[in-house]
Amino acid sequence: MLPSPEPPAFTLLHRSLQEQLYRMQWTSLRAIQTAAIREVLLGSRHLLLSAQTAGGKTEAAFLPILSQIVGDHGGGVRALYVSPLRALINDQFRRLEDLCERAEIPVHRWHGDVSQAARRNLVDRPGGVLLITPESIESLFLNRSGALNRIFGRLQWIVVDELHAFPGSERGAQLKSLLYRVEARAQKRVRLAALSATIGDPEEACRWLRPGAPDAFRIILDDWEREIRYQLRGYLRTGDAGDLVSPEWDDDLTDDAGAAPPETEADGRLAADLFHAFYGKTALVFANSRARLEFYADLARREAARRRLPDRFAVHHGSLSRAEREGAETALRSDTPTVTFCSSTLELGIDVGRIQEVGQIGPPWSVSSLLQRLGRSGRREGEFSVMRLYVEENEPPPLGPASERLFPHLLQAVAMSELVLDHWCEPPEVDGMHLSTLVQQVMSVIAEHGGARADRLYEHLVTRGAFRNVDQAVFVATLRSMGVADLIEQTPDGDLILGVVGEKLVRRFDFYAVFQTREEYRVVCQGRTIGTVQPPLDAEVGSYLILAGRRWRIVDTDVQRRELQVLPSRGGKVPYFPGAPDPDVHPRVREKMREILFQDRLPAYLDSSARDMLRTARAAAREAELDREPFFQAGNTTWWFPWAGSRVQRALWGLGRFIAGLQVEEDEMALVFQDSTPADIRAAYTALLPNLPAAEALALRFPILEREKYDEFLSRELQALCFAGRCLDVTGAAAVIRAFSSRSGSTDANDERQVANDE
């Protein structure tokens, strides 16, 4: 590389930060850090920094930003750091305090656990850096509106950490809205620095953050590539009760009623493999539900007990108490190798020390999440990342239809693995309309000012705010819905103020968060809270449950206080954790699944059982001639495999069910029709093409449209608008229908050529 004519980035930093780096014994800066230092100190654009966890992103942003604000004492916050997690704020607080020590820059933090004294300190003497959650920014607008000009008047920088956690969700819409409202309080232009580890499409992420100003960003990507060690193991679960696990798994438990192990022989093999692969290492093992985590953690612990080995397993998920979770985090950071069964709570950048290997049970939900999890191991240069994937499928009945031998979970896991190797992951969702969050923000702005005129609200939240994809008609309709629900009302001189219901909502403790939550029961053992479980409960005194990977017997229930008293037990049963609707699968993943099904290559990272299963699936697909026709028929039932993303498939389902009047259900990657032949289905859908309804009209036919917290206060038409935008792809559905109806007349030979070309 040619020597740069510019001064080295290090010398651009303020002297006190240079000294601080010496003291911390940093010998060099990473490429991403020098690039960020130059852009912050010599350029004028916003920044998007994308690098692996522990790749030094935070320092890349903060070294030059702190350099700019050294010597500034009070008079207002200069840099605002927003994080989706309190734990991340606490991590960063410690790191920033070190960096800021010599430079004498005050560092404040504000979230639900921060003391009143620390809050008062910020309000009385705002300055330096403030670390905060979106919800706590909301609380500043509601409870400290008088101090906002003082706090944010001199703001220069907003840093958004873990950016990928925000686009596409109602919480992201809230964050964006709050950032515009904060900027409106600043006297000068505020620059943004967004940080992310896995962002599928950086330009799209910038467009989400600042629509209409894509050139305003400098995107800096880290090119550090790590070696990956990858394995996918397959397990066939036989449905035969006679094959249930051998007695050695529950030898001590036969005296305990309710202790009957629900696991199958395949679960037993999987658990034994987990034990061999991970015991004695520091590892994270992810699974797709809290119930599965508890299940495998319990199996692993019993396996250790059976071998008379010490328990080296921990569990970490959102339904465990803070003490339990902190215990698991401490064990991970300790010198004792611990295997932690965890959910996405440990997917984000919280520092849990050095992870040797990562496991994933079941197909991941998204490529982005798989990448994020993979990136938790091998975080140092020279180390490699290790991912072990475990996928179970039910063994199909020997004489059953070919459609039951396609193994969709295995296909999805292989497809996502291939996409990781292709360096692809889902792009952020930038266009979603979150009217539920708009409802909340309208109430928040009215509460902030005591009242507001409709045109000012429109300007504040829409034309100069975060809801730019909401047009005036939709905005007016939203206000009207809010009026009908008594959230707001109009005074005789035209001001909008909070209505009776609105007043109550704003005063509620949970107003600050825009996402839905449900009621929970605390599980308490001798005064110590283990975690929570959610109703409906079949919890009666004497019954069992498994929580935090340990077995408990319920000894008392208190419905009033929503509390279950438990004692350790040898019996156990994984409690019910209710879930949300099926997660959406990106079209690219389904395309890849189809590709894998119709090619012959066996990826090298499959074990022999996964290979056998993939061969079986391919043979079944060939036998059913799915490469020629997307249909498979058996008796009165026809399966249609559109190989499309969830939104297209959902639209196809709605069109068939509500418009064509067919008997159809969705089953993972297929639409399943009763009493219709492939020819019927083709004809019915083709007949729809000339008069295909708009997505909104189709959405109105779906019985349940409410999805977000304040959706219930919107008219059904507005609910349909949000649903159509976020859950249905009618244009994509039309393309699928056109593709199969144009092929129906062609000969088989042409068809085959077509398929070959497609691939």
Add this chain to the structure above:
DNA sequence: GACCTGCTGCGGGATG
């Protein structure tokens, strides 16, 4: 076949 996240001010009583 889902996962995760977050949130107040105030008054009353005990303690140093």
